Amino acid sequence: MKVIIIDDEWAMHLIMERMLAKLSGIEIVGSFQETTAAYSYLEKHEVDLIFIDVNMPRENGIEFAKRLRESGSLKKLVFVTSYKEYASAAFEVYAYDYIVKPVEPDRLRKTVQRVLSEGGIG
Numbered sequence: 001m002k003v004i005i006i007d008d009e010w011a012m013h014l015i016m017e018r019m020l021a022k023l024s025g026i027e028i029v030g031s032f033q034e035t036t037a038a039y040s041y042l043e044k045h046e047v048d049l050i051f052i053d054v055n056m057p058r059e060n061g062i063e064f065a066k067r068l069r070e071s072g073s074l075k076k077l078v079f080v081t082s083y084k085e086y087a088s089a090a091f092e093v094y095a096y097d098y099i100v101k102p103v104e105p106d107r108l109r110k111t112v113q114r115v116l117s118e119g120g121i122g
Contacts, residue, residue: 001116002046004030006038006061007053007080012101016051016080019105023112035064042068047075049115054081054090062086065093076115 003026005016013031020026029047032038034056041047054061065077076096079086080103087098097111 001025001048001112002027002029003049003051004028004032004038004041004047005051006032006035006056006064007051008033008056009053012053012080015103016108019103019108020112022105023109025116026112035059035061035067039064039067042073042075049076049078049096049112051078051080054079054083054086062089062093065090065095069093078111 003020005013005028007013007016010033017028017031020028029045030038030041032041035058052061052064061079061081068075077093078097078099079090079095080099080101082101084100090098096115099107099111
């Protein structure tokens with residue numbers, strides 16, 4: 001399953017990469033600190049799952065998800081954020097899951113396993 005990470009903090013990229021590396025069936029194909037580059041990447045590449053932060057400069061994760069959905073994309077989105085209060089907004093843009101930081105490895109594993117059991121691509 002091809003995965004990208006979108007978070008403005010590189011430390012979070014490292015944390016997610018380490019945790020995802022311990023799970024089978026995952027290939028991280030991109031890491032982005034802002035949504036513009038991520039959106040351009042998604043226009044040209046197949047990705048099954050997107051891990052995205054909510055609070056980012058310029059365009060936040062919810063706005064990015066709205067833009068993605070408006071373009072017709074059904075890619076699975078998992079919000080990974082410090083903000084509990086955006087969960088409702090995340091599910092309005094058809095979030096697959098919403099994980100509050102700090103990310104627990106077992107919680108991440110369960111989300112990934114659920115995606116893999118459904119065949120990955122959304």
